[in-house]
Amino acid sequence: MEKPTIHPFIPIVIGVISIALSAILVKLAEAEAGVIAFYRMLFSVLLMSPIFFTKYVHEIKLLSRRDWIFSSIAGVFLAFHFILWFESLNYTSVASSTVLVTLQPLFAFVGTYFFFKEPLSVKTIISGLIAISGSILISWGDFKVSGTALYGDILALIACGLVTGYFLFGQDVRKRLSLITYTMVVYSISTICLFFYMIIGRESFGPYSTMTWVWFILLALIPNLLGHTLFNWALKWVSTNVISVAVLFEPIGAAILAYFVFEEYLKATQLLGGIIVILGIMLFIIDIKVVNKIFRRKNA
Known part of the structure; x- marks a missing residue:
């Protein structure tokens, strides 16, 4: 596999900033969750079509039956991830919803271990748990044990599992297809x-x-063509685990934007949680084993 032109962490960071706008735009749109999800994906496809049909359509014949199956599963997972997450924003706060959706490491660490046999170092697990604990703390004051907020939290948690499945199946297919085609x-x-x-x-x-x-x-x-597409590009060189931990930045940006747009006030626990999230992510990124894993194939 060829060496990437830029370090994969750079597009991942840009992608995280882009998806932080997603919850804000969803709450601003006056439509049902399924409608918002449909038009988000439809416009993404329409905007990509000129490039795809001009330069990449011939790659369709390269897809194997296995690629079609995995791509279909990834597409369905992504669709229902959006439906459930967008719906959760009708019941709980932006901070709570984005925190639960970005708890992907809990699913990704297990998924990549069983599906791709990717080993997990003790440091990787500890740093991921630190980041996850910070994510939970960000909106600790918003979590409810009953009522509509709890329902929204459950929807967001299920959406989290679905988007992790989307990345796991995409990780397998993306290594054999160009970014645009995939x-x-x-x-x-x-x-x-x-x-x-x-x-x-x-x-x-x-x-x-x-x-x-x-x-x-x-x-x-913004979230799709810039955010998720950059993640799909990075999947060729990095593990789903790397993206899942980096995405924990999203609640920080979303909570700040929600404060200015919807006057959802930040609590001390959210600010402290943000610091813990960044600490956990930094520990994960500087883990030499993770860095070596990212570029392990370049000399193959």
């Missing part, structure tokens, strides 16, 4: 899945306000 295939499958979800659920395709259409397009441009 992303186009998975996003298209996700869009089709969401289309039938809307038909079955009798959700309306429109009309919506002008600003809601703007939020739909921005969701496609």
Whole structure:
């Protein structure tokens, strides 16, 4: 496998900043969760289509049956991740929802161990647990043990498991396909899945306000085409574990934005949790075993 032109951590950081806007844009859009998810993916596919059909469409024939199966599973997982996460934002705070969705290391550490036999060092596990504990602390004051907030928290947690599955299946396929082809295939499958979800659920395709259409397009441009596409690019050289831990930055940015946009006030526990998250992520990144793992294939 060729050496990446830039260090994979750079696009991962940019991707995390981009997806931090996702929860804000979703709450601004005046539509049901399935509708927001559908148009987010549809506009992403439409925006990618000119590049794909001009330069990459011939790569479709390179997909094996196994690639199609894994890509389809990844696309379905991504579709329902968006549905459940967007719905959770109707019941709980931005901080609580994004914290639970970004607890991916709990799933990713186990998934990559069993599916890809990737060893976990003690330092990796400890640093991940530190980051996770900080994530929980960020919105400790918002967590509820009953009522609608608890329901929203459960939806966000399930969405977390689904997006980790999306990355796990993508990690296998992405190593054999170009970024554009892989992303186009998975996003298209996700869009089709969401289309039938809307038909079955009798959700309306429109009309919506002008600003809601703007939020739909921005969701496609920033979190999807910039954020998730950068993650898909990085999957060729890094483990799902690396992305899952880095994504723990998202609640920090989302909580800050929610304060300015929706006046969701930050608590002392959230500020302290943010510091702990950054500490855990830094310990994970500087682990020499993780760094060596990222580039272990370049000399193969």
